[in-house]
Amino acid sequence: MSTAKSILTGIKPTGQVHVGNYAGMIRPTLDLMASNPDGENFLFVANYHALNSIGDPDQVRQFTHEIAACFLALGLNLETTSFYRQSDVPEVFELTTVLGSVTPKGLMNRAHAYKAAVDANAQKPNALPDDGVNMGLFTYPILMSADILLFDAHVVPVGKDQIQHVEFARDIAGYFNRRYETEFFTLPAHSVQENLEAVVGLDGRKMSKSYGNTLPLFGDAKARRKAINRIVTDSKQPEEPKDPDTNTVYQLYAALAEPAEIAHLRARFEDGGLGYGEAKRILADKLDELFEAPKARFEEYMSDRGELEAMMAKASERARDKAARKIAALRRVIGT
Numbered sequence: 001m002s003t004a005k006s007i008l009t010g011i012k013p014t015g016q017v018h019v020g021n022y023a024g025m026i027r028p029t030l031d032l033m034a035s036n037p038d039g040e041n042f043l044f045v046a047n048y049h050a051l052n053s054i055g056d057p058d059q060v061r062q063f064t065h066e067i068a069a070c071f072l073a074l075g076l077n078l079e080t081t082s083f084y085r086q087s088d089v090p091e092v093f094e095l096t097t098v099l100g101s102v103t104p105k106g107l108m109n110r111a112h113a114y115k116a117a118v119d120a121n122a123q124k125p126n127a128l129p130d131d132g133v134n135m136g137l138f139t140y141p142i143l144m145s146a147d148i149l150l151f152d153a154h155v156v157p158v159g160k161d162q163i164q165h166v167e168f169a170r171d172i173a174g175y176f177n178r179r180y181e182t183e184f185f186t187l188p189a190h191s192v193q194e195n196l197e198a199v200v201g202l203d204g205r206k207m208s209k210s211y212g213n214t215l216p217l218f219g220d221a222k223a224r225r226k227a228i229n230r231i232v233t234d235s236k237q238p239e240e241p242k243d244p245d246t247n248t249v250y251q252l253y254a255a256l257a258e259p260a261e262i263a264h265l266r267a268r269f270e271d272g273g274l275g276y277g278e279a280k281r282i283l284a285d286k287l288d289e290l291f292e293a294p295k296a297r298f299e300e301y302m303s304d305r306g307e308l309e310a311m312m313a314k315a316s317e318r319a320r321d322k323a324a325r326k327i328a329a330l331r332r333v334i335g336t
Helices: 019-034 057-073 091-100 105-109 112-122 140-149 160-179 221-229 248-254 259-271 276-303 305-315 317-334
Strands: 006-011 040-045 081-085 155-157 189-191
Touching: 006 019, 006 140, 019 040, 019 057, 019 155, 040 057, 057 081, 057 276, 057 305, 081 305, 081 317, 091 140, 091 160, 091 317, 105 112, 105 140, 105 160, 140 160, 160 189, 221 276, 248 259, 248 276, 259 276, 276 305, 305 317
Parallel strands: 006 040, 006 155, 040 081, 155 189
Antiparallel strands: none
C-alpha cells in the first residue's frame, strides 16, 4: 500500500479451518497486513458472532483456539498486527449498545442474512416471517459495525457477500456523526479481491462445511491424498486436451499455487499429455509443500492451550488499549 492505513478483519470460529478458508481469507489477510507495516493492523476471532450458529461452548472454544493457532502457525506477525479475541475487548459490546441507539430498524430489515431467513420462511407452510430468527442474527450488522468503528478502520477486507456489512458500518457511523455533530467515527471502505472466486470443494461446489466437501488445512496428509484421489473427473484420456476451467483438480491448484505454476499446469491441461492421476498428485504435492511445516507448528500451539491463551492475551494488549481510549472519548461525546 502506498500510504499507511488502519486495516481490520475478522474470522468466525464456526468449524475446522479448511483450504477454502486459507485461500479465500487467511492468505489474503496475511499478505495485506504484511503490505501495511507502517499502518495499524487488526485481526480478531469473532467468537461472539459465532454464537448465532453454535450453542456448544466447547466447540466455540475449540474452534477459537484452532483459528488462533492457524494464523500463528502460518506466520502472523504479532509485532505489526493486533491480534485478539472479540470477547477479550468488552468495549466492542458497549459500543454495540450505543450504535443501536442511532440505527434505524429499517436498515436491519434490509440485511442480507435476515432477508434470507424471512424468504426461507415464506417457502414453509404455516411459518411466520421471523421463525427461527434471534436478535443476534437481526442485529448482527450492528455488532459488526462496532467491530469496525471501534478501531477507526480505513480498510476492511471482505468477501463479496460481506460488502453490505461494511456499507452498513459507514451508514451507522454517519448516523452517529450527524446526531452528535462530530466526525468521531471514521467512515470505513471495503476491500475485495476481484480476481478471487469462491474456492471449489471436492465435489465441484463451493468448499463449505455444510456441503461436507472440504479439505482440512492441517489434516492427515495420507487422508488428504485419498480425498483428492476421489475427486470425480471426466473420461478423457491423458493424451487428450482438457478444459482446466471446468476441472476441480485444476481449480483447487489454481487457488493455492503461484502464478507461474498455475500457468504451467494450465498449459499441460490444454496441450494434452496430462492424466488426471498425475494432476491429482501435483495438487496433493502442493498441499504437502504449503502446509507440512505449518502443521507441525499448529500442533505445537494446540498441544499447550495455556501457552496459546497467554500468547493471545499478550497479542490483544494494543487492541484493548486503543478500544479503551476510544470508548472513553465516546462517553464524553454522548454525555455518559
